[in-house]
Amino acid sequence: MPHRQKLKLGVLVSGNGTNLQAIIEACEEGHIDARVDVVISNNPDAFALERAKKHNIATAVVSKENSESKIIEILKQHQVELVCLAGFMKLLSTQFVREFPQKIINIHPALLPSFPGLHAQQRALDAGVKFTGATVHFVDEGCDTGPIIVQATVPVLHDDTIETLKERILKEEHKIYPEAIQLIATQRLKIVGRRVIFA
Numbered sequence: 629m630p631h632r633q634k635l636k637l638g639v640l641v642s643g644n645g646t647n648l649q650a651i652i653e654a655c656e657e658g659h660i661d662a663r664v665d666v667v668i669s670n671n672p673d674a675f676a677l678e679r680a681k682k683h684n685i686a687t688a689v690v691s692k693e694n695s696e697s698k699i700i701e702i703l704k705q706h707q708v709e710l711v712c713l714a715g716f717m718k719l720l721s722t723q724f725v726r727e728f729p730q731k732i733i734n735i736h737p738a739l740l741p742s743f744p745g746l747h748a749q750q751r752a753l754d755a756g757v758k759f760t761g762a763t764v765h766f767v768d769e770g771c772d773t774g775p776i777i778v779q780a781t782v783p784v785l786h787d788d789t790i791e792t793l794k795e796r797i798l799k800e801e802h803k804i805y806p807e808a809i810q811l812i813a814t815q816r817l818k819i820v821g822r823r824v825i826f827a
């Protein structure tokens with residue numbers, strides 16, 4: 629099989645890092661043509677950092693002022709080709725987004741454009757929807773508003789608690805995030821207006 633060039637990823641995290649873990653495993657198991665070159669956290673206590681270290685991936689903690697310019701510097705040092713937000717709990721500035729045009733993606737625990745922003749699972753539960761899900765989308769200058777790449781639906785069950793619903797959604801997140809990365813790595817996507825078209 630011809631050896632494909634691997635897409636160089638920089639993953640931005642703030643917390644547990646289960647999506648990071650799913651991406652690392654998909655890379656290591658050869659399911660996607662990508663590799664995680666650096667993991668950057670704005671939270672020094674993020675467990676995601678431990679996960680990265682365990683796989684010998686470079687890590688950085690950037691939690692002070694001017695953090696965005698530092699993050700940009702690190703991503704450029706590592707020649708990152710795709711920036712993946714994976715539970716990164718900070719909104720990126722317009723300037724940051726413009727540094728990496730169409731090269732930043734995010735995972736959100738709802739079927740966008742429903743329930744953008746924080747507490748998406750709780751809000752879905754409170755709203756009484758029968759289905760919610762997960763979305764991987766390109767990041768634009770708004771909050772969870774960029775073109776949608778992949779979505780997965782998840783049923784909301786009558787006896788769901790926030791924990792059971794979160795867990796059911798996370799399972800889907802761990803499938804669709806690597807899937808979306810692979811679509812980008814193999815250059816099968818085209819953004820046409822707000823729509824992402826598969827070639």
Ligand code: GRF
Pocket residue numbers: 643644645646647648714715716735736737798801
């Ligand atoms: C996920 O639910 C993701 O959709 C949201 O933040 C959470 C991160 O979880 N953006 P983890 O750190 O990947 O476990």
